[in-house]
Amino acid sequence: MSLLRMLYLGLAVWGALHPMYYFITWFRAEGWRLSAMVEAWHVNAATSGLVWDLTIAAITLTLWIIAEVAVRRNFGALIAIPATFCIGVSCGLPLYLFLRTAPIR
Numbered sequence: 001m002s003l004l005r006m007l008y009l010g011l012a013v014w015g016a017l018h019p020m021y022y023f024i025t026w027f028r029a030e031g032w033r034l035s036a037m038v039e040a041w042h043v044n045a046a047t048s049g050l051v052w053d054l055t056i057a058a059i060t061l062t063l064w065i066i067a068e069v070a071v072r073r074n075f076g077a078l079i080a081i082p083a084t085f086c087i088g089v090s091c092g093l094p095l096y097l098f099l100r101t102a103p104i105r
Helices: 003-030 034-041 045-072 075-086 089-100
Strands: none
Touching: 003 034, 003 089, 034 045, 045 075, 045 089, 075 089
16 A cells, blocks of 8 residues: 555544544533534634635535546545545545545456
């Protein structure tokens, strides 16, 4: 496995675990209501801007994945879409790059 692929995989794992630590910490302190977290995301213009930035990036990544899967027929790469929306772009993007750079058979 190439060094670059290993870096993508490492970034995907880091992108899943590191942000999740902060989410779980927040949920423990504030309660396990998703609606309260969404409210916190829009507490000011800076956080709203960040939410929209990540939302647009997630949608763009999703379109790219779908377009490439249609051509490359690498259907396993579709797992990066739920990873993007359930975990975050910090996991979904490097996971997709890891899956996309697999040797072609």
